[in-house]
Amino acid sequence: xxxxxxxxxxxxxxxxxxxxxxxxxxxxxxxxxxxxxxxxxxxxxxxxxxxxxxxxxxxxxxxxxxxxxxxxxxxxxxxxxxxxxxxxxxxxxxxxxxxxxxxxxxxxxxxxxxxxxxxxxxxxxxxxxxxxxxxxxxxxxxxxxxxxxxxxxxxxxxxxxxxxxxxxxxxxxxxxxxxxxxxxxxxxxxxxxxxxxxxxxxxxxxxxx
Amino acid sequence: xxxxxxxxxxxxxxxxxxxxxxxxxxxxxxxxxxxxxxxxxxxxxxxxxxxxxxxxxxxxxxxxxxxxxxxxxxxxxxxxxxxxxxxxxxxxxxxxxxxxxxxxxxxxxxxxxxxxxxxxxxxxxxxxxxxxxxxxxxxxxxxxxxxxxxxxxxxxxxxxxxxxxxxxxxxxxxxxxxxxxxxxxxxxxxxxxxxxxxxxxxxxxxxxxxxxxxxxxxxxxxxxxxxxxxxxxxxxxxxxxxxxxxxxxxxxxxxxxxxxxxxxxxxxxxxxxxxxxxxxxxxxxxxxxxxxxxxxxxxxxxxxxxxxxxxxxxxxxxxxx
Numbered sequence: 001x002x003x004x005x006x007x008x009x010x011x012x013x014x015x016x017x018x019x020x021x022x023x024x025x026x027x028x029x030x031x032x033x034x035x036x037x038x039x040x041x042x043x044x045x046x047x048x049x050x051x052x053x054x055x056x057x058x059x060x061x062x063x064x065x066x067x068x069x070x071x072x073x074x075x076x077x078x079x080x081x082x083x084x085x086x087x088x089x090x091x092x093x094x095x096x097x098x099x100x101x102x103x104x105x106x107x108x109x110x111x112x113x114x115x116x117x118x119x120x121x122x123x124x125x126x127x128x129x130x131x132x133x134x135x136x137x138x139x140x141x142x143x144x145x146x147x148x149x150x151x152x153x154x155x156x157x158x159x160x161x162x163x164x165x166x167x168x169x170x171x172x173x174x175x176x177x178x179x180x181x182x183x184x185x186x187x188x189x190x191x192x193x194x195x196x197x198x199x200x201x202x203x204x205x206x207x208x209x
Numbered sequence: 210x211x212x213x214x215x216x217x218x219x220x221x222x223x224x225x226x227x228x229x230x231x232x233x234x235x236x237x238x239x240x241x242x243x244x245x246x247x248x249x250x251x252x253x254x255x256x257x258x259x260x261x262x263x264x265x266x267x268x269x270x271x272x273x274x275x276x277x278x279x280x281x282x283x284x285x286x287x288x289x290x291x292x293x294x295x296x297x298x299x300x301x302x303x304x305x306x307x308x309x310x311x312x313x314x315x316x317x318x319x320x321x322x323x324x325x326x327x328x329x330x331x332x333x334x335x336x337x338x339x340x341x342x343x344x345x346x347x348x349x350x351x352x353x354x355x356x357x358x359x360x361x362x363x364x365x366x367x368x369x370x371x372x373x374x375x376x377x378x379x380x381x382x383x384x385x386x387x388x389x390x391x392x393x394x395x396x397x398x399x400x401x402x403x404x405x406x407x408x409x410x411x412x413x414x415x416x417x418x419x420x421x422x423x424x425x426x427x428x429x430x431x432x433x434x435x436x437x438x439x440x441x442x443x444x445x446x447x448x449x450x451x452x453x454x455x456x457x458x459x460x461x462x463x464x465x466x467x468x469x470x471x472x473x474x475x476x477x478x479x480x481x482x483x484x485x486x487x488x489x490x491x492x493x494x495x496x497x498x499x500x501x502x503x504x505x506x507x508x509x510x511x512x513x514x515x516x517x518x519x520x521x522x523x524x525x526x527x528x529x530x
Contacts (some may be wrong), residue, residue: 177311179344188319195323 012124018140018192023192024117025148026197031117034108035149036186040166044154047101049146051090056118056145058086060138063126079122084113117145152189156180174207228422230327234287240414241294241464247410248403251329252302256403257502260297262306266313267293274322288327292316295335295464299457299504300342308346332511333471336504343504353400359402367401368394368455370500375525382383387447394454405457415463425478428486432462437488445496460489461503471511478514479520485510485517 002037006175024030038048063070070078091109094102102109114156121141126134160181162170170176179185248258271289275282281288284396286530293313300309316338317524324330343350353367361400368390384390393399397407404411418424436458440448454456473482493502 048427121302150230150423175305175346175349177345179345184341184344 015140016138018142018144019136019147020144020200022141023148023197024141025145025152026194028120029094029143029202030120031115032190034111034115035071035152035190036183038105038108038124039149039153039157039189040128040160040181041185042099042150042157044105045149046146047094047098047105048108049142049149050114050119051087051094052112053142055083055086055088055112055115055147056121056142057135057138059083060121060126060134061131062086063122064129064131064134067127069102069145073128076111076119076123079119079127079163080113083115085120085123110137117141127149148193152186155189156185160185176208230288231286233423233444234291234424236423237418237464238291238294240289240417240421241291241298241404242414243410244397244404244407245294245298245459247397247407248298248302251397251406253404256302258306259302259304259309259403261292262309263297263300263313264290264293266310267317270314270317272517274318274326278322278326280326282359283327284501286327287328289405292321292334292406293459294340295404295525298460299335299339299402301350301401302403303352304342304346304349308342309350311345312342315341328470331514332508333465333468336465336508336511340508346450356506367500368399368451369401369494371502375495392455394451399455404456405460408454408459410490411459411463418463418467425476425479427476428461428467428472428483432466432486432490435449435484436491438469439487439491440493443491452494454493456494456501457461457503461486461490462508465503466507466510471514473517473521474516474520475518477522478517481517481521482510482514485513 018024022028023034025035034052035049035153038044046092059079059082066078066082090112090191091102091106094109095106111142117165121137126135154164157165158169159177160179162168162174162176177185180189210239227455228327249260259390261277266491267289268284272282272284274280296312296316297309300312307372316334319333319341320334320337321327321330351368358464368380369410371383382395387428395407395409397410399406415424416431419426419429433453436452438450442450466483473479486503489506490502493499493505
């Protein structure tokens with residue numbers, strides 16, 4: 001995981017590392033459970049992505065602000081309490097503004113509390129770095145996660161339903177590949193995208209074969 | 210290496226068989242021809258199209274994958290041809306052709322090349338292709354063509370389907386007597402996938418493989434014997450020939466479960482593998498949601514093959530554990 005960097009340079013790196021180099025889904029392989037569950041429709045993926053982004057940003061900022069006050073022995077419960085408060089905020093907001101999306105995925109929204117990306121960023125990054133870096137980290141990771149969800153759900157919705165955000169792309173008379181919106185389809189899609197990301201990273205020379 | 214004409218020094222193995230992968234694949238393909246022919250004869254022209262499309266899409270996918278992965282072209286070794294043929298034989302004869310092509314693509318690209326190509330795949334490609342199509346197009350995959358055996362057009366379901374959905378009595382209404390049912394099952398004039406219906410011709414193909422020493426007796430015999438034992442205890446004397454000749458059991462036992470890549474190599478392991486397949490097949494047929502369980506039984510046993518091999522290692526003589 002991330003080591004604390006004392007230098008003031010590399011803010012941009014802090015932001016962009018979540019996009020490809022340390023993409024939470026395809027490279028760190030974190031948060032695969034919600035990824036599998038909500039990536040069947042682009043709409044669900046967006047809802048999840050926004051809620052996730054909000055919680056990650058707020059919790060990273062808060063935790064890096066109070067890092068000196070939290071005793072080391074009870075840090076995980078403290079992180080969970082902070083994350084859970086923001087999840088409650090997010091879930092209440094979603095319930096008000098997008099009730100039909102919330103109705104479909106309220107379970108997964110509440111499960112953001114134990115999302116391993118958020119807890120992982122809190123433990124590995126926000127509790128050791130200053131507010132600004134933690135914010136950049138959260139933005140990068142949030143964009144990486146949301147973009148990952150978007151790619152997976154776009155592939156699955158187009159092949160499995162023949163639609164994109166509800167608009168029909170593939171004519172009715174061609175049967176959609178139902179398996180793509182079931183769990184196996186999620187595994188196929190994530191597997192092949194992981195291979196693609198590894199290919200990109202190998203091409204860039206970031207990892208050795 | 211020495212240049213001496215009379216003395217050649219090489220590393221082991223010293224005894225090599227004349228049987229190459231290529232030869233093996235073509236013998237297996239030839240052994241499937243009678244059953245495939247019967248399928249085309251019973252189900253008509255569309256069955257021939259299904260077989261052609263599956264084979265062509267498998268070969269094409271193999272070619273593209275080797276090209277993309279910069280591997281030596283293995284299109285000529287016959288393995289892709291055989292995968293396509295086996296896949297077609299376990300598909301319903303009226304399946305739309307683009308679905309067949311998709312199945313062939315999945316078999317080769319995902320189950321074979323995503324794992325590293327021939328020899329590295331965990332699951333039998335043809336069966337995985339079938340399972341994929343089953344998950345993707347459940348309705349089309351269980352629509353069976355009506356045959357002449359049912360002149361009044363009561364049903365086009367497979368005998369196994371009929372027994373599971375409507376019970377023993379309606380099965381007997383379609384086929385007047387036990388002997389009639391068994392005769393039709395043996396010849397292959399019943400609803401079902403293209404290549405699985407004619408038990409007699411498949412057994413001939415299986416015997417060819419046994420005598421050509423492509424396969425050993427361990428897997429087919431232990432598989433079929435387990436099915437016979439369980440069907441005797443659950444269905445009585447009627448059960449044995451019924452479960453033996455219906456569905457894809459013979460095709461699966463001789464041609465799919467014996468795939469050298471995805472089944473254990475030790476004789477002891479092969480017997481465990483066969484028994485496991487038999488138990489799972491009968492469990493799915495009797496208790497499961499699907500009428501036929503051969504495909505999933507073999508796939509499930511494929512996944513435990515490495516475990517079986519680990520526990521059925523041959524003991525080295527004179528070495529203590």
